[in-house]
Ligand code: ADP
């Protein structure tokens with residue numbers, strides 16, 4: 352890497368982010384706190400990140416004028432969303448410092464490539480097959496992959512683009528129901544729990560990580576993430592961190608990377624997928640650690656030193672989905688924020704989205720405290736106040 356590519360970009364400079372959702376918003380909040388300005392490329396007016404900056408380029412991610420404008424305005428650019436078209440990232444990379452690099456993002460855009468990388472690096476993943484035509488369906492149907500989950504190779508999130516497949520006879524119909532696009536069929540594993548590792552790697556190869564958090568999904572969407580001593584077996588955590596760091600090394604990655612893992616009932620650690628950016632499961636770091644995942648994101652981008660983040664509190668994060676804005680009769684209501692804000696260690700984060708919809712991530716609520724027991728008690732009280740099913 353050239354000297355220019357590593358040069359420190361001092362506060363006052365403009366940093367760019369592709370995507371204007373909540374991850375872009377929290378990136379901007381953190382970078383702005385340190386004195387950087389932020390330009391957001393995001394087609395939608397009033398998007399969560401665009402609300403925070405006067406430098407909003409409102410164009411499609413692959414619009415040449417929009418990309419030119421960002422490259423001209425920003426000293427360095429990152430992403431909050433991995434599905435930016437590969438061509439746009441390649442173009443940007445030729446004109447401005449980009450982290451993560453386009454080829455690493457390309458791997459994260461495609462489940463098949465992700466799994467191939469895991470396998471190449473010796474990181475176990477679920478038994479799977481690529482399904483992209485009728486013949487591949489027939490071949491996969493004959494394998495020991497059922498009951499399985501068929502996932503579109505690209506563009507899936509929050510359980511979208513996935514269907515369960517009970518047996519081989521139903522595979523081709525399931526594949527057609529997903530639009531006949533390239534898919535990955537995975538065996539459905541018997542999970543004991545899930546966890547994720549968020550790490551940051553600088554352009555000079557320096558790498559730091561947060562301790563893994565334990566994640567609970569409901570209906571394919573992250574429900575909670577917990578970070579506290581004892582929530583994950585030490586040797587499992589160590590193994591996951593080693594695997595995630597190996598993936599970042601293997602990719603020559605620069606930026607914040609999250610790797611999601613399953614722990615099966617028989618105790619095996621299996622990599623699920625990864626995200627080339629801060630991750631929902633790492634949101635608690637804003638309140639529980641002395642440097643958040645978003646701070647590490649801009650530090651990587653500007654070539655600042657990376658401190659080993661230290662978690663000073665136990666933490667439990669709950670996602671706030673649009674469902675909470677509706678009562679049992681489907682009438683819109685405002686959640687009981689005053690009640691929630693009265694709970695010990697509560698940190699409310701709302702993303703400025705004006706239209707609540709079922710399954711839409713409207714915000715999150717983190718609880719911090721001295722012990723796991725205390726943050727769990729506060730989070731249980733929040734569930735009761737908000738009408739969330741208890742955990
Ligand atoms: P998304 O991109 O929507 O996050 P994931 O592949 O992470 O897609 O799947 C979402 C959730 O579905 C996982 O966190 C897990 O709870 C469940 N899941 C996905 N794949 C499997 C599998 N092979 N076996 C068991 N559960 C799975």
Ligand code: MG
Pocket residue numbers: 611624
């Ligand atoms: Mg996932």
